Amino acid sequence: MALIIQKYGGTSVATIDKIKHVAKKVVETKKAGNDLIVVVSAMAGETDRLIELAHQIVARPDEREYDVMVSTGEQVSIALLSMAIQDLGCKAVSFLGFQIKIVTNSDFSKARILNIDSEKITNELRNGSIIVIAGFQGIDEQGNITTLGRGGSDTTAVAVAAALKADVCEIYTDVEGVYTTDPTICANARKLERISYDEMLEMASLGAKVLHTRSVEFAKKYSVPIHVRYTFSQNTGTLVTKEDEIMEKVIVSGVTYNKDEAKITIVKVPDKPGIASKIFKPISEANINVDMVIQNVSEDGFTDVTFTVSKSECKKALEVIKGVVQEIGAADVRYDKDIVKVSIVGVGMRSHAGVAAKMFTVLADEGINIMMISTSEIKISCVINAKYTELAVRVLHDAFELGEHMVSEE
Numbered sequence: 568m569a570l571i572i573q574k575y576g577g578t579s580v581a582t583i584d585k586i587k588h589v590a591k592k593v594v595e596t597k598k599a600g601n602d603l604i605v606v607v608s609a610m611a612g613e614t615d616r617l618i619e620l621a622h623q624i625v626a627r628p629d630e631r632e633y634d635v636m637v638s639t640g641e642q643v644s645i646a647l648l649s650m651a652i653q654d655l656g657c658k659a660v661s662f663l664g665f666q667i668k669i670v671t672n673s674d675f676s677k678a679r680i681l682n683i684d685s686e687k688i689t690n691e692l693r694n695g696s697i698i699v700i701a702g703f704q705g706i707d708e709q710g711n712i713t714t715l716g717r718g719g720s721d722t723t724a725v726a727v728a729a730a731l732k733a734d735v736c737e738i739y740t741d742v743e744g745v746y747t748t749d750p751t752i753c754a755n756a757r758k759l760e761r762i763s764y765d766e767m768l769e770m771a772s773l774g775a776k777v778l779h780t781r782s783v784e785f786a787k788k789y790s791v792p793i794h795v796r797y798t799f800s801q802n803t804g805t806l807v808t809k810e811d812e813i814m815e816k817v818i819v820s821g822v823t824y825n826k827d828e829a830k831i832t833i834v835k836v837p838d839k840p841g842i843a844s845k846i847f848k849p850i851s852e853a854n855i856n857v858d859m860v861i862q863n864v865s866e867d868g869f870t871d872v873t874f875t876v877s878k879s880e881c882k883k884a885l886e887v888i889k890g891v892v893q894e895i896g897a898a899d900v901r902y903d904k905d906i907v908k909v910s911i912v913g914v915g916m917r918s919h920a921g922v923a924a925k926m927f928t929v930l931a932d933e934g935i936n937i938m939m940i941s942t943s944e945i946k947i948s949c950v951i952n953a954k955y956t957e958l959a960v961r962v963l964h965d966a967f968e969l970g971e972h973m974v975s976e977e
């Protein structure tokens with residue numbers, strides 16, 4: 568008997584008919600002789616609706632109350648799915664995060680899971696029930712409700728799989744698997760049979776929202792096999808697994824884009840020791856994540872410092888920076904939300920030169936200006952104007968021969 572975790576995303580439970588379809592799939596898996604835990608997101612659009620409601624009250628809602636609010640979408644979907652499963656003659660019981668003690672830290676709206684009470688879940692499984700768990704939410708050590716960040720239900724699923732040493736964590740979504748790039752914006756994106764944890768981690772953190780980044784971190788740390796697949800077919804999807812289990816060797820395995828970042832520039836910063844720390848310490852103390860940072864060559868003892876933060880934290884970052892600008896004697900602060908970070912990812916880059924140059928040339932040939940660049944061993948990212956997103960993704964996808972009809976490089 569296998570222990571299977573299945574996670575269904577918002578589009579998979581968007582309507583009552585879809586919930587009934589999911590219930591059928593769940594019951595089939597149970598009847599095939601498996602133990603089953605199901606993690607569910609809120610119905611499609613519901614979390615957006617809740618966030619919008621909060622913002623109708625205030626621009627920057629209290630962080631604790633925000634999480635109390637946005638976690639409620641999942642309460643509806645777990646109960647509906649449990650009812651639908653029961654209606655098909657199987658035992659099902661739903662739980663919110665706090666009921667099975669998904670303990671997180673207190674970073675509201677981006678909390679990290681610290682512990683899960685696996686005993687409680689195991690007891691319910693012994694009972695013969697299908698367990699239906701609310702994704703995206705937890706409870707901190709003080710008893711406050713927390714949420715894990717947009718798309719966080721994937722992380723709930725993989726964390727539960729890790730805690731219970733499940734055989735597989737199946738992530739059911741609205742596409743057939745993980746593709747070489749977002750299939751909704753690139754028609755010849757190719758579905759990958761397998762992808763390594765490291766590549767998936769980069770792709771997720773660089774914007775491929777098919778999996779929440781933290782879910783891949785958990786999967787890698789605890790060797791949880793993830794199977795990403797389509798809710799409305801029986802087809803095999805993509806297996807996210809260890810690198811040595813992957814046959815296909817390519818230099819670049821995917822192209823991603825992330826429109827969720829904003830660029831902030833501090834103009835005419837005095838170029839002297841300690842300045843970077845004066846800028847970034849208060850930002851980190853405000854718990855704002857900084858992604859890319861560049862500093863211009865100094866002219867007459869002054870330089871510009873540019874960095875990116877998530878769009879949702881841009882306002883907060885600007886407030887923090889206002890004070891710093893005066894303190895360090897900089898001239899001005901500017902921001903730009905109309906940007907996108909386009910990236911290419913592949914473990915094969917470790918051993919191949921010239922990949923970055925090719926990326927820059929491909930963008931230049933389309934007249935696309937690169938504002939910022941960052942690289943790591945297995946990725947190269949460029950910040951460009953958001954209006955070029957689709958064009959950039961397509962030309963890079965073609966240039967690195969990732970499409971459906973292309974042959975991979977050895």
Ligand code: ADP
Pocket residue numbers: 575576577578579608718739740741742744745746747748749750751774775776777778821
């Ligand atoms: P769910 O609601 O099931 O969690 P998401 O919307 O979070 O689904 O993630 C699925 C979406 O991820 C797809 O509809 C697709 O547009 C997007 N996506 C972005 N990059 C990729 C990629 N490389 N492969 C597959 N899907 C991707």
Ligand code: ASP
Pocket residue numbers: 576577608609614615640702703716717718719720721
């Ligand atoms: N409902 C949450 C969201 O929309 C979590 C998730 O779907 O994974 O972000």
Ligand code: MG
Pocket residue numbers: 576718721776777778779
């Ligand atoms: Mg998702």
